[in-house]
Amino acid sequence: MATSSTLPQTVLSAVLSASLPFASRFPIAFVDLETTGGAATADRITEIGIIEVDADGVREWSSLVNPQAPIPEFIQQLTGISNEMVADAPTFAELADEISARLEGKIFIAHNARFDHGFLKNEFKRTGHAFRPAVLCTVRLSRKLFPGFARHSLDAIAERHRLQVTQRHRALGDAQLLWQFWQKIHEEHAPEAVEETVSKLISRPSLPSHLDAAQIEAIPSTHGVYLFYGANGMPLYIGKANNLRRRVLSHFSGDHLASKELEISQQTERIDWIPAVGELGALLQEARLVKQLMPSHNVLLRDNREICAWRLYPRNGQLKATLVGTDDMFFAHDPQLYGLFDNKRQAKAALKSFADQHALCHVVLGLEKLRDRSACFASQVKKCLGACDGREPSDAHNARVLEAMQPWQVQPWPYEGAVALRENGGLHVVDGWAYYGTVETLEEAAALVATGKRRFDVDVYRIVGKWLERNPGRVQLL
Template identity: 35%
Template sequence: MQSQLFAIIDVETTGGGIAGNRITEICIALLKNGEVVDKYSTLVNPERDIPQYITALTGIDNDMVSDAPRFFEVAEKIEEFTKDAIFVAHNVSFDYNVIRGEFRLIGQHYNRKKLCTVRLSRKLIPGMLSYSLGRLCNTINIPHLNRHRAEGDVDATVILFQRLLSLDKDFSTISSFLNPRSKQATLPPHLPAEQIDELPEEAGIYLFKNQKHQVIYAGKAKNIKKRVLSHFYDKKTKEYQLGQETHFIDFERTGNELLALLVESEHIRNYYPKFNRAQKWPATTYQIISYENQRGITQLALGKTKAHRDSVSTFYNRAEATEKLEEICETFKLCPRFCSLQSSTEKCSHYRIKNCEGICEGSENVADYNLKVQAAIKSLDENQPTFAIQGKGRNQDEIAFALVTEGQYKGFGFFSRSEAICNIEDYEPFLKLQQASYHTHAIIRSYLKKNGDRNVVYFEKPKKLTNHRLKKLSTYKETTETENIFSHWNLG
């Protein structure tokens, strides 16, 4: 290791993510036996405008690089200069991936072993408040002149790396970092490897947190450790930026994927994480609402909203809501016109529903009609199912469950296999209450569609059976009624 060649590298760029981030300046210092043996530095024409905020940070503007060589003109020099060296940089993933991206643009492959002085510093100089190059140099008295220029940053990194070499006299730490099986080469610069070692290889959720312990990403996985590591192997700009801001990882075991999905949804709703896109925005819901018109007739209609509020019934796609409205209109002999199924102000003329008893033309008593509407509303409420989905717990002696009461997701929990769970009230001591949403509805509905009634325990309504007798549905497609429950259970 004494005679190993190290290339200490820094690049300045046009900014932005890895994709499309072009080099404006590069400096490489070759280190051998602890001493600098050669150095190469040049401005690079990025072949695009340099944003003003980058110029304000680095001092490099469009005029400075207008006559500089383009990357393809210096690529051979960079390739030869670093050919036998280990690629070293402060936050190495950034510089390494930007240079690889430049080589990729000219149809060439660039591959080197690499070392990160941020991660090495965290290991060999523990306890620092910050491991950014500027603050670390200030703390341990390393001169850092001409900051945010490639040569100035390389000169400071060279001295830092020399210090690190002196602290790792037998090269055991550096050798472990260079081991292709080591996580150190792929982990974000600020994330201790010990946190990865503590992750379980089980189902659950994980939370990426920034330096202030704020949740910046929430995810779910069948195997938490495997999924977390996959983020760091991914070279997309979003994943790279996520890694750069991650300082801590928390996790929660759920025992099975259904609960992982539900808990993930809750965390996204609570924390609104920066890097989560899905589930952050309220989805459109369609609600069957009732109101009284000028004639005193109780009308039904579909309302479209992104907020959950009181209504007769709530659905999560328009076709499902319309289908349910048509069903109760036909079943209870309501008028399509007063169910908003047609816009005509004349006598109803629905293409399928023909059993209106004349409210639209004044031949049916308003009071009698309104009683039918109330019966229809009551039927919607009574058809809301109550059930628990049971599944694998966090250990062999535990059962996990998600609970839906009268069509509304209530939450999840765990109980010991030795517990006697015979009715709906028996779940309550173990229940962790959660808020129902479009997303929890979609998760549970998808589970039922995929798995049928497997592991699902149904309960009769308390007002019908005072002893809350358990009722197990024998098959998923035993009756049309069963299919309707799966199709239309909602969060009304």
């Protein structure tokens, strides 16, 4: 299934004249992949094309790859590679040794290199091969050497430089375009200029091709929150960091073993950031911004309007449970709240399971109503000790309810009103487990509180609760 060829010596002398001595000192490999999709950890390679250029000449090699998974119809239409074509092709594991040998010691050159590098990194990881090449992206190279042009897609480059297109969206055909582009670069620029540009690009993190490196250089090395935006200014991801610059760079210089990381890095077109006075400030700002902007790749810290808890209250000498949401004005202050659940369905299922586990009465708790019988259903199957029909005294059942639910208890707000949490010169204003903002003076803090009551926030509850345990002396009452 693999094909390999070496260009004749007469042709070699012509095509190498421009790109050597670079390739003789720095062997290079132009690589292109076709895949079943865009997620490096979930999708698989269907074809690989490699053109090796070194002191010994130019060698072309390509092979279909059995992805061991169906190829989506739209991918088949784009590439022309069908499920039937790869059915008898070797798997990547069977090709891994040869591919590794061909790429060993060479600069890895690809268009939107993070995509191809990410797929090979994951495929090699599955087979136990190490894969850490120097990576050069031809999109970034084109942007650097031809800054006067707005578009740097492979189609745009082929049209602009009048490259010979053989098989577009096939691995070897696209690798050949990269090799032609490499030669065009050396025809239009001095070898020293090309080598200097290449050296700078491969020594820097592999940023997305459409992201301006100047944005990265401007990010400070302080606490804060960073925001990634995609096409049309839509927020993609929000994160917090103790060192903004280092954390942002980690998104673009890692191995991208997680498909989410790879997807975020490929989609990011703009980066923004907000400095914070410290770690607590960054955590609180991140939680608030995620709820406000709802970025597509943030799953945690989302809006918690459906958050609810069980409130225990006495009725006829027995403790009953009722569900309350965060819009309840006493939610943050009631010492008889238990749980914190994402929604009512989850809360009811959890309490029913909990009651069965501790032999608590569903009727007394309010989970079930008696219908034409003197005891609850659980009592009939020996899962209730009889609080519903008088066999268990109410005081005994109440005590067991409180003891069993104690690990679920929601900590009530420990202050009479709002407080300012001091951190590195900043004042984080919090009241009733709600974050109002960060200011510099107590006067500004009081003005924030005067704007009105804020809703209980489960993330602030968790963040500030842990911080108060470690920093009880850094609280200023307002």
